[in-house]
Amino acid sequence: MTTHLADQTAKPTTTTPKHVTDLMNIEGLLTPGEIEVRDRIAAFVDRRIRPNIAEWYDNAVLPRELLPEMAAEGLFGMHIEGYGCGGRTATEYGIAMQELEAGDSGLRTVVSVQGSLAMTAIAKHGSEEQKQTWLPGMAKGEIIGCFGLTEPTAGSDPASMGTRATWENGEWVLNGEKRWIGLANIADVAIIWAKVSDEDARAAGVLAGPGSDNGEKVRGFIVPTGTDGFHAEAITQKLSMRASIQCEIHMDNVRLDGDAILPKNPGLKGPFMCLNEARFGIAWGALGAARDSIEAAIEYSSTRMQFDRPLSSFQLTQKKLADMTVELNKGQLLALQLGRAHDAGTLENHQISVGKLANCRTAIEICREARTILGGNGISLDYSPLRHANNLESVRTYEGTDEVHTLIIGQKLTGESAFR
Structure with a gap:
């Protein structure tokens, strides 16, 4: 049980949705605590990642100076209780991963490896002495x-x-x-x-x-x-x-x-318990890359002039934007359902597979389609969609391929294991 369950009951909000892509006012389903996490991590991404990510990606550099800053934002072991960890809800963690991956999947992976995998392994499978020895320093980013x-x-x-x-x-x-x-x-x-x-x-x-x-x-x-x-x-x-x-x-x-x-x-129950925490974060995070790609396409198409009018005024462009955003909202509602179930203690393994499979598949298709709106300029690191799409090739593969999650869902439906 987390220390933030008091924030779990969604309260109506009159706040204007932060993103034009929020067609269904999903923000209205979020608690004040969840909105605070979203806005704080989004500000961190705007301040530290967006201005630099093209250079880091181009030079294949992980900016190690960013790791203690991530720790200071409470991102390491964010929804682990005690031992200097954040004790936030699973939904708050998922929202943070969506915002972080809107910056870059590789940098979201840092948080996943540190928190959902390494720290979760110690928290779920370790002795009390092991937890006391390792988790506080890992939460502070002093131990990677x-x-x-x-x-x-x-x-x-x-x-x-x-x-x-x-x-x-x-x-x-x-x-x-x-x-x-x-x-x-x-x-x-x-x-x-x-x-x-x-x-x-x-x-x-x-x-x-x-x-x-x-x-x-x-x-x-x-x-x-x-x-x-x-x-x-x-x-x-x-x-x-x-x-x-x-x-x-x-x-x-x-x-x-x-x-x-x-x-x-x-x-194998041991590592799989950790993988499920990482898969949960991915189901949220991949949508951050998708949302950022749509927003990049909207911004570009509104200023790119073709045939004496903005690209955004053409029917085919609007169809692409509408189709992508509808799929994004469906994925976000799925992620939110996963988060609510996780916090309620009712989340089942096959549901995590549904989220990871569906949202990674949706996200990579959105990023590829968004790139087409940018035309030839879309292959430049001046714009995010193709970088996101390339990253999502890895995200779609790790913590269970499409095939693995398909068979997990198939086993739930039929009662038959097709793995062997």
Whole structure:
């Protein structure tokens, strides 16, 4: 339960909608606290991200100086209770992600990796000592984290991961590789998921938990990145998420104390609980990129003169703008429903998949269509839609591809798993 549930009951508002794209007055469904979060993060984006994002994206630079500023805005571990975290509602977190991704998906991903993945792993699966040790510094941005699940040959099927942790002479020893791990080369701590045999778990005095898979389970480990044998290297020459960092991690006999293991929720349930928090944020965030693209297209078309009249006066342009905005509003209402369910404790996993699948698919189509209104100028970093569309190729892929979420929904509908 969050500390802001008093703000959950929506109150009528006479405030003029902030965005021309708010055709359905969705703002009228928001609480004063939610509007405050929206406006504060939007102001941060206007002040710090919009003036600089074209240069950061062009030069493939993550502006590290932005991270403590994000922390100061309460963005790291925003809806985690206690330990110096914000304790905001899930809906407020989602609204913040929408505003942040209106600036850039890569920079929203920083918050997702730090908060929804690394910090959530410790908050949901860690011991009290682990929470006290790591979460306050991570909330302040003094400690940067990453989340190592995906591997070079284990993406949508994490159960096939090759990373192993063995118990040797009173220590855990990790060996393996991870790929596409956000922030890994600047992180101070990594949450690494590895397979552990039940025999090793018992030898270490760790509960193995029910339902072994061939006598082993996936477990999470807190790994300080300065540990011998741990190496992270940034992946370069990317066409997407250029103002962000994704890395390869190599682990060669990384030795950890016995208390490095996350004691709760053994098995794939552990990382999936974290992924669902990230997927929830994506269902909101992707719409920020879409909204920004529509607004860029509206502004451009109102001043771009063709045949002695503004481009916005043509029927085909207006059809594009209308179609995009209707789809945006549908996605925003879906995201708001997810947020309300999350805050009420009724959100189900398949509902998160509906939001992630539908809103990423909608957002990337909107960004591509918005680019067409900008014509040839739309391929320039002077304008945001194509940058957003390129970023959304990654957003659509990570934390579950379209295919994965389709099968999650299909399993809910039919009761049959089609994954294997």
